Amino acid sequence: MGVEAATTGLAIDLPPGRESGLWRDAFRRLLRNRLAVAGLIMLLSIIALAVGAGAIDEIARYDPDFQTHADIHEGPSTAHFFGTDNLGRDTWSRVLAGVRISLQIGLGTQVIVLALGLVVGALAAMGGRLSDNVLMRFTDIMYAFPDLLFIILMRAVLEGRDWLVLSDQRLQIMLAIGLVNWTTIARLVRGQMLALQGQDFVLAARALGARPWRIVLVHMLPNTLGPVVVAVTFGIPIAIFAEAALGFIGFSLPPPTASLGRLAKDGYNFVQLNPWFVVFPASAIALLMLCFTFLGDGLRDALDPRSR
């Protein structure tokens, strides 16, 4: 077999023993990337802390909205790890609450982005010339729309609506961010699918009489997943950034909800009086984004060794 493979150059020699799949290989490569592992560990700790604080009172210690007017604008101490804000609320518990919101919005937005991107990309690639043209031109237009302008407008449109599930403010923000950020995934999926269409295994499936939707779902979609996973991982910090930016200019969740952007903005308003107030929320935003970006870098290198 080995000789044959060498002479014909066709067959692939699998090493004996346990078969190692694409994902297992990728995971092993990911674990070798020190920055990515550091990002992953840090991220898991942050998630554990933030989620834990929602369930166990001993972690946050204070209610994020609880005001003690006796001690406002305090620096970090053992009583208040991150100090207190202008209303005497505990910044540590507010930052933890903000991290929870940022994580929800970061991940939730990616669900919307993924759904839109996969559908539009797959329809463009598989639906014939006309649908390809229409969908990709639409994608171009959405791409040309300055992101933040669209997000702010969309946010203003959705604000205060009570349409069924959409009355939830977090969902409104996810939607506002997701509706403009799906273009990368759509282009990626379309490109991958067009490339896969001519591959032998797809032709073989077609020759065996598989239905088109089965070919797309079972044979093509799993093969587009690598780059999509990377794009989604990079999309999370983008969404976290967008929410924080919205909060910073006053378009995010209404007070007293402690979203990270709003916390940073509140802190910024009092920067002369109490610099700690802005430093901690801002660090939390940066740390979250850094973790996801490191993880994304690692995933990209792991899933596509050629890109190194």
Added chain:
Amino acid sequence: MTGYVIRRVLWMIPVLWAVATITFLLMHAVPGGPFTEEKDVPQSVLNALNRRYNLDEPLWRQYLLYLWNLLQGDLGLSFRGDRDVSELIGRGFFVTMQLGLLTFIFAAIIGLTLGVVSAANQNGPLDYLAVFFATAGAAVPNFVLASFLIVVFAVELGWFNILGWGGPIEWRDTFDLSMWDPKKLVLPIISLGVVPAAYIARVTRASMLEVLRQDYVRTARAKGLVEFTVVARHAVKNAMIPVLTVMGPIFAFLVTGSFIIESVFSIPGVGRLFVEAVLRRDYAMIMGTTIFYAGIVAFANLAVDIMYAVVDPRVRYG
């Protein structure tokens, strides 16, 4: 080439039209009108206001009217102060453009230097430092960085001022040196410029490493040139092509980024106009600023694509 440019410019028209249409629909879907918050205004005054800004027309007529005026270069009147939107944007643009250009220069210098230096010292300590900066810098949001810089350099050390714009506000003051105040200029530029600088550094490093492995670089070394000459004269020039391609997205990023930075530092640019316009439901202003930004981004991408073909003779657009 000419054909390609013409086609690209023509394609911008439907794109801008689509952006205008989407904005128009979204904007009118925002709950509450421009004058609903004014209290105790007699109905007759409201009627007059609505007539003045064509708000008493049905939506489809407002839309057609807007497009018609837009075709003639008329962006309409801002509800605030009843002033020409194009005039207000023009003034804001002058400030936004200074911020954008200065930041771009800053980002290009820092990014290119870091990229070249780190590639020339691959896997050395300098390289690790630069790569770390490039990775970390790209992930720190500009307003977060701005907050840190303000806390350290403006509040604690008191080196810089943080309110207002340090450059001229009007065209005729451009050459008046007293209008340029570095105390106000430095922090916004750094806050806005670090992400693009990190991005440029990454691309430059990757591209340099690629070029340094080429045969002609080995030839240059083989004929005994000093390493500096090899890098500076033979490698850098050829490594610039992939860097150019990311300039378009970077420019777009600068434009949208300036938005928040303008809010943070109270810089009277176009970004702040937009934010205020959305809050006040200032329809003509929202439309004007959005079309303006979309146009700038489209132009930047076009310029980069053309430059690409000019710099690299191998690129030919059919």
